[in-house]
Amino acid sequence: MTIKKRLQMSYIAMTLISMTLMIFLNYFVNIRVFNSIGEGNTSTNPYSMLSNIFAVQESITRRINIADLEFANDPDSQEAVEFLKSFESDLAEIHSGVLIRNSDDIVYSSDIIKDSIGKIYLPKFKEPFEENHFFVSDKQYMLISQHDFYLDDGSEYSMFVVLDTKLLHAAMGHMRTKFSLIISFAILFTSGIITYFMHKSIALPLQRLKMASQEIKNGNLNFSIDPFSDDEIGELGIAFEDMRKRLKDMLHLHMKYEKDRQNIIANISHDLKTPIMSIKGHIEGIRDGIANSPEKLEKYMDIIYKKASEMEVMIGEVFTCSRLDLGKVSFNFKDIDICDYIDFCVEDLSLAVEKRNGTLGFEKPAASPVVIADPEKLRRVFTNIITNALKYMDKGIPKIWITLDECHEMVKIGIHDNGMGIPEESLPFIFDRFYRADESRNTIVPGSGIGLAISKQIISTHGGDIWAKSHYGSGTSMYFTLRKKLEDGNIEIEKDTYNRG
Incomplete structure (x- = not known):
């Protein structure tokens, strides 16, 4: 009311x-x-x-x-x-x-x-x-x-x-006075009853809202505001509770971003320190005359160039990740024949695999569905996953293969390898920025640790999902989904509706 x-x-x-x-x-x-x-x-x-x-x-x-x-x-x-x-x-x-x-x-x-x-x-x-x-x-x-x-x-x-x-x-x-007293008492009694119910239905909820605002003012968001009634004050209470939840979510998000920022600064500082120290050491070697032959000088210069390139890639990935967070990366979605596109990626990335005496293949299905994707951004996803597979490959002969399955309005792409695998406890975190299974980061494997985080943001923008399955010591499978081009037009679906099995 x-x-x-x-x-x-x-x-x-x-x-x-x-x-x-x-x-x-x-x-x-x-x-x-x-x-x-x-x-x-x-x-x-x-x-x-x-x-x-x-x-x-x-x-x-x-x-x-x-x-x-x-x-x-x-x-x-x-x-x-x-x-x-x-x-x-x-x-x-x-x-x-x-x-x-x-x-x-x-x-x-x-x-x-x-x-x-x-x-x-x-x-x-x-x-x-x-x-x-x-x-x-x-x-x-x-x-x-x-x-x-x-x-x-x-x-x-x-x-x-x-x-x-x-x-x-x-x-x-005398009788008029008696009647006046009776009427006054009745009116006062009625007014008291009505005032009580009005106070109970209006003043008390407002007092609760005031107390809730004081809690928020003091920085406490760990409480809840139950619905008061179905009137305007009840609607105000619902809106206030929604505001509290949003503030709490924003605070948690802010704390998460702050923690991520601190981790990013610490990780970037750590990851940049190694190549910088290497560059500095080789430059000092050149200045001190240690590289006293053309062969040594060329070797030192190659190392300096390689480390500078690693730093450039790392900074570029951090910049890309930040732009994706801010929504400043534009996507150019097109209709793509996914089998032809995967053939192109396999041909483009095979050279890096073959240098390790490995193989990169594609188990092509009979029918080739058409998907909606940004070719450039999707290629980065393939590159990041296959590059990661090569980085953490512990087998003498690397083997990487790609599979494709259709399910309703989506296609599921799998990239499998026979590498060292990922520990089960690390699987939920591999798509977090700067995450490495080696928490000390004292690994000889180069990289920024944000390649998979970028891949997750790209696939999410495509309306799909990405996940991993792994058996430590025997290999890893990375899966992601893309929307198919349907005959009666495209439809928007929830990311998690695809069965990961």
């Missing part, structure tokens, strides 16, 4: 809860009103009190009408007094009192209004009712009912029921 929708739902929830609460309170009040009529419970429910006022008013009207005869005959009789006492108890429940006027004299008043008789204005006998007759004393007392009748002696006799509005206002204020 998105944050926007979550906020909208919280707003709707607050509104609905408030409305529901008001409806409930209204329903509760109405129930209390109906239940409290006639029960005398008017101090806690002003609505109930008003209902009782009108109910008592109706009861009073009926009772007065019935009692008119008693008052007419003898208002001072025991029956009239008893009637007023019972009347008083009913009126007290609704904060009201009774006034009785005989002609212009007040002959009876309830205790609740006795102290304010002089302030109360009473309508005249049989005076038509007007709106201002509701309040009879500065809006403190409200006239509920007026009953006028004549006594037997012709006297004008009036009975008034008066309500003390101050008590009504106090009850209303």
Whole structure:
């Protein structure tokens, strides 16, 4: 759920809860009103009190009408007094009192209004009712009912029921305060619940992201950020976790590159030191007159030239490897008949093998597939692998042969030799730069140790893969794959989909 929708739902929830609460309170009040009529419970429910006022008013009207005869005959009789006492108890429940006027004299008043008789204005006998007759004393007392009748002696006799509005206002204020407290508590409670869930779903994930950013700031990338939710903050958490993984990978890659750089510097320094010392020693021999004959001088000059050429090749391979890393080497891919191309490479490289009294052959298949490759870069791969086979050849008669197999959209080329082989523990590292099975590098075999690394980068750029199999003491087989030219066009495939078996 998105944050926007979550906020909208919280707003709707607050509104609905408030409305529901008001409806409930209204329903509760109405129930209390109906239940409290006639029960005398008017101090806690002003609505109930008003209902009782009108109910008592109706009861009073009926009772007065019935009692008119008693008052007419003898208002001072025991029956009239008893009637007023019972009347008083009913009126007290609704904060009201009774006034009785005989002609212009007040002959009876309830205790609740006795102290304010002089302030109360009473309508005249049989005076038509007007709106201002509701309040009879500065809006403190409200006239509920007026009953006028004549006594037997012709006297004008009036009975008034008066309500003390101050008590009504106090009850209303008390109930209003109670309702306000209940509503405020309900709103605060609802707000607290919604705030808690909003804090749990928004603030806490943000705090976790803040802590994660602090960890990254301190250089710690060895932690993980679990998905929070499916909203924008959850998406932010996923993006943050992806960033952390990328930073960690970049850091590992940087550390690897730094280690490789240090190894490259150390290895180049070591590998260049040997030919440089040789060149320097032979030059000193010439200067010191050790090469005192034309034959010795020519021999010294040949050695100097050979060592300088080795240095040139080594520097060139390092430069090529760096350019391949940076993607600054351009490839010119073409459709190549692979059998014809391998025949060309065999013819070109046979001379170097024959100088060692060895053989270089190609087991040509019946059909010749067409592959997509850069002829110049591919020739370097053949040269590097066959040259390496000759360098580490320990047999008197070197034997190198090339095989070709087809498999789906790829062709697999194998270059096999009967040399000394590679130790099993060294096989995973032979395509690393400057790697040699002889870790001390004190070997008489010349070379930079990055020929196979360059070959791997070239084959990888072709969309293929390269690997080796070897039995130490009996020979090595180097394999690499190339994409075939298909009749319905070329397709991109993953490098490792070819079965190395």
